[in-house]
Amino acid sequence: MTDRYPPSSPPSGELQANERPQAARIEALIDDLAHRGFSYQTRFFDASLIDALIAELDALYEEDALSAAGIGRLGEHQLATRVRGDAIRWLDRISPAQRAYLDLLDGLREAINRALFIGLFEFEAHFARYPPGAFYKRHLDSFQGRANRVISTVTYLNRHWPVDGGGEMVLFEPVAAGPDGFDPEAPAREVGRVRPEAGTFVCFLSDSVPHEVLPTRLPRASIAGWFRRNASMGGVIDPSR
Numbered sequence: 618m619t620d621r622y623p624p625s626s627p628p629s630g631e632l633q634a635n636e637r638p639q640a641a642r643i644e645a646l647i648d649d650l651a652h653r654g655f656s657y658q659t660r661f662f663d664a665s666l667i668d669a670l671i672a673e674l675d676a677l678y679e680e681d682a683l684s685a686a687g688i689g690r691l692g693e694h695q696l697a698t699r700v701r702g703d704a705i706r707w708l709d710r711i712s713p714a715q716r717a718y719l720d721l722l723d724g725l726r727e728a729i730n731r732a733l734f735i736g737l738f739e740f741e742a743h744f745a746r747y748p749p750g751a752f753y754k755r756h757l758d759s760f761q762g763r764a765n766r767v768i769s770t771v772t773y774l775n776r777h778w779p780v781d782g783g784g785e786m787v788l789f790e791p792v793a794a795g796p797d798g799f800d801p802e803a804p805a806r807e808v809g810r811v812r813p814e815a816g817t818f819v820c821f822l823s824d825s826v827p828h829e830v831l832p833t834r835l836p837r838a839s840i841a842g843w844f845r846r847n848a849s850m851g852g853v854i855d856p857s858r
């Protein structure tokens with residue numbers, strides 16, 4: 618499991634995956650984030666890295682190394698199963714593929730900080746696997762006032778996702794109100810719908826863009842991650858999970 622992604626460059630044919638150079642992809646992403654609050658692009662990552670991450674999540678699943686996801690920091694698991702049905706594993710830099718992925722996201726973090734003066738401090742991410750029938754109801758990833766998750770990211774790991782595969786991520790018009798103003802049941806205008814195709818990357822403002830995962834028909838693999846602000850206060854380090 619640990620050494621499937623060679624640290625050397627992938628064969629040049631696989632680099633064709635992205636038509637736009639990386640700098641242009643990052644520039645487009647930052648522009649979207651600043652103006653709309655969200656961004657998504659297909660084939661954002663090199664195919665070889667995506668393949669290595671897919672193989673790693675497959676192996677973790679086979680080894681029974683994923684655990685049921687919670688909601689909130691205390692992991693209220695009973696409530697959680699009615700809201701989300703995925704199983705997760707946090708990335709910990711254990712493999713070349715994880716290190717490559719986290720290094721790329723760290724570069725993105727620095728680019729966003731330079732362009733938008735946000736002061737993103739760190740990145741945390743987990744693999745997620747939704748079994749058939751699973752979903753994640755409409756939610757925000759952080760709440761204003763205690764918003765240490767600033768920008769959410771999702772990278773999809775499903776090759777050849779069929780049009781009727783379900784499992785799309787739906788993005789809704791940003792809300793300004795924070796915890797009291799956000800009602801997950803209220804009507805909301807859809808602003809984007811993303812198929813979880815391998816290599817597609819989505820990011821959005823964690824405290825203002827409601828989103829949901831529609832029920833999936835097939836097993837659905839991804840990496841969800843968050844750029845965080847350092848929210849430690851009074852010498853108490855804010856726990857990340």
Ligand SMILES: O=C(O)CCC(=O)C(=O)O
Binds near residue numbers: 771829839
């Ligand atoms: O997998 C996705 O498309 C979104 C997952 C999500 O919203 C989350 O993990 O908070």
Ligand SMILES: [Fe+2]
Binds near residue numbers: 756758769828
């Ligand atoms: Fe989310």
